[in-house]
Amino acid sequence: AQTVTQSQPEMSVQEAETVTLSCTYDTSESDYYLFWYKQPPSRQMILVIRQEAYKQQNATENRFSVNFQKAAKSFSLKISDSQLGDAAMYFCAYRSDSGTYKYIFGTGTRLKVLA
């Protein structure tokens, strides 16, 4: 069974600085999809970025980018020019391409942004 691990329960970053959140996963599949979700204090779950495993190019969305290392089964999220509004819980998620339709989530990393 697939697992997703986020080893950093909490991270802090100074405003305008860069921070990287770690995510590793375990799978025997070759094709799959990875996602980062943001959960601010409002509790809403917001998609930040997604990555297809068959794509070698790392996904980027404005200030958010990923470092996808397929062989290492690593999927880290880099936030550049951190803003106060980036403070939230961040969840890494895995979706199988084998037709099970299930998304598996990590336990989350709480990001604090210091003014």
Added chain:
Amino acid sequence: NAGVTQTPKFRILKIGQSMTLQCTQDMNHNYMYWYRQDPGMGLKLIYYSVGAGITDKGEVPNGYNVSRSTTEDFPLRLELAAPSQTSVYFCASSYMERNSPLHFGNGTRLTVT
């Protein structure tokens, strides 16, 4: 589009009571899911559905039931509520395309005392 709508937002139940958490989506998504979120534990899948009339168990289905009579609605039923079911519940949906992300409702905070 309203997206995924969950009701209620908050609820307090006494032990042994029952209730239904409502979830509806207006995006014509085939797939729908129920997750529970406990502090420090991430999201755990309770039940999911790949279409009307089809449901399946996730990681933590005990104490819950679901039905999917229409594409839009996916209610979650709690029978005989227990303190262990105190949690935040999220309904989510997605298209059948493999890279489709989950779209979440705003969650229901349930307390069982």
